Amino acid sequence: MRYVVLGAGAVGGGVGGLLHRAGLPITLVARGSHLAALRADGLRLRVGREPERTWPVPAVGAPSEVDWTDDTVVLLAVKSQQTAAALADLLPHLPPEVPLVSLQNGVSNERTLLRHVEHVHAITVMMPASHLEPGLVTIHSAGTPALLDIGRYPDGLDDVDHAVAADLRAAGMASEPRADIMAWKHRKLLMNLGNAVDAACVPGEDAATLVDRLRLEGERVLAEARIAVTSAADDQDRRGELLRPLVDRDAVGSSSWQSVSRRTGDVETDHLNGEIVLLGRLHGVPTPANELVRRTLNDLVRRRGRPRTVSAAELLRRLDDATETHEGPATSR
Ligand SMILES: NC(=O)C1=CN([C@@H]2O[C@H](COP(=O)(O)OP(=O)(O)OC[C@H]3O[C@@H](n4cnc5c(N)ncnc54)[C@H](OP(=O)(O)O)[C@@H]3O)[C@@H](O)[C@H]2O)C=CC1
Numbered sequence: 001m002r003y004v005v006l007g008a009g010a011v012g013g014g015v016g017g018l019l020h021r022a023g024l025p026i027t028l029v030a031r032g033s034h035l036a037a038l039r040a041d042g043l044r045l046r047v048g049r050e051p052e053r054t055w056p057v058p059a060v061g062a063p064s065e066v067d068w069t070d071d072t073v074v075l076l077a078v079k080s081q082q083t084a085a086a087l088a089d090l091l092p093h094l095p096p097e098v099p100l101v102s103l104q105n106g107v108s109n110e111r112t113l114l115r116h117v118e119h120v121h122a123i124t125v126m127m128p129a130s131h132l133e134p135g136l137v138t139i140h141s142a143g144t145p146a147l148l149d150i151g152r153y154p155d156g157l158d159d160v161d162h163a164v165a166a167d168l169r170a171a172g173m174a175s176e177p178r179a180d181i182m183a184w185k186h187r188k189l190l191m192n193l194g195n196a197v198d199a200a201c202v203p204g205e206d207a208a209t210l211v212d213r214l215r216l217e218g219e220r221v222l223a224e225a226r227i228a229v230t231s232a233a234d235d236q237d238r239r240g241e242l243l244r245p246l247v248d249r250d251a252v253g254s255s256s257w258q259s260v261s262r263r264t265g266d267v268e269t270d271h272l273n274g275e276i277v278l279l280g281r282l283h284g285v286p287t288p289a290n291e292l293v294r295r296t297l298n299d300l301v302r303r304r305g306r307p308r309t310v311s312a313a314e315l316l317r318r319l320d321d322a323t324e325t326h327e328g329p330a331t332s333r
């Protein structure tokens with residue numbers, strides 16, 4: 001199996017670097033100053049407590065430059081808001097039988113991919129990683145570097161799932177094929193509802209309370225929509241302490257925090273909090289907290305604000321005021 005990783009940042013660069021390190025044939029598709037650094041010096045990869053090493057991973061600037069073969073698998077690792085543009089670059093060059101694997105958070109990408117490609121697979125990405133300067137990717141777990149279970153979208157398993165999982169394991173990551181992979185990705189979605197608060201808000205108790213509200217809304221919406229979600233207990237069992245301990249993580253936030261810090265000009269919240277808002281609208285469940293946080297983070301990005309500068313207490317106040325306006329003061333209820 002050959003791999004093409006489209007989007008060579010924290011996750012794509014990290015997984016691609018580990019596959020390359022294990023001797024598997026892989027090409028990174030990157031762009032801008034990151035591509036220039038990869039071509040000039042190679043991929044600088046930090047894994048847990050290991051010393052940084054530089055790997056000469058083949059890197060190209062576009063799917064048109066890939067030497068495509070039928071035994072290739074594409075790992076898509078751009079942020080969800082970048083998927084449509086990445087697909088537009090990819091599709092004219094992609095052989096029809098080549099499977100596309102979403103190595104992304106959220107649950108919106110797979111459906112988008114299936115519109116264009118017959119063989120779509122999903123990975124639940126548990127991999128605390130960062131990419132904050134061109135050429136450099138850091139994997140923060142000093143335990144197992146990543147936990148990447150895989151299955152076919154919308155469900156089921158085939159030989160590709162088994163082969164990719166085996167290659168990921170050969171490269172030191174944890175990966176099992178799972179026929180119900182989207183149930184696992186919906187559980188992960190609930191966790192990622194907190195990314196926007198991590199990116200936008202001053203950390204503290206109020207931020208934690210706000211994240212709880214986002215997740216409560218998310219749980220309600222997914223239940224009302226009758227979407228299968230892996231239980232929190234099963235998710236916890238699967239993770240255990242695999243991705244621990246974390247190193248050099250304190251100064252680095254979630255993937256959404258990284259987008260704001262790098263001033264990429266876009267952020268994934270419409271596909272994380274926005275997924276809950278969308279489902280809420282479809283199923284008649286109010287989702288004011290996810291909507292407020294989604295709007296707040298998009299606004300921060302638009303005005304090129306700094307991460308972690310919005311008051312979570314103020315957002316909670318606005319949510320409570322809106323509830324009182326709709327339902328009357330708490331005393332009269
Ligand atoms: N970082 C983490 O710890 C984790 C991230 N995830 C998920 O993984 C996915 C990827 O996130 P992450 O790795 O953090 O994101 P990054 O921004 O670090 O990496 C994405 C990379 O793709 C590049 N890119 C975007 N569009 C294209 C294109 N058309 N052609 C070539 N390159 C392109 C970006 O370039 P540019 O910088 O120029 O935009 C960037 O280098 C997301 O869904 C995220 O939620 C999941 C678990 C953990």
Ligand SMILES: CC(C)(CO)C(=O)C(=O)O
Nearest residue numbers: 105127128129254255256
């Ligand atoms: C779980 C977490 C926070 C790991 O870094 C993540 O998925 C992300 O950063 O998007």
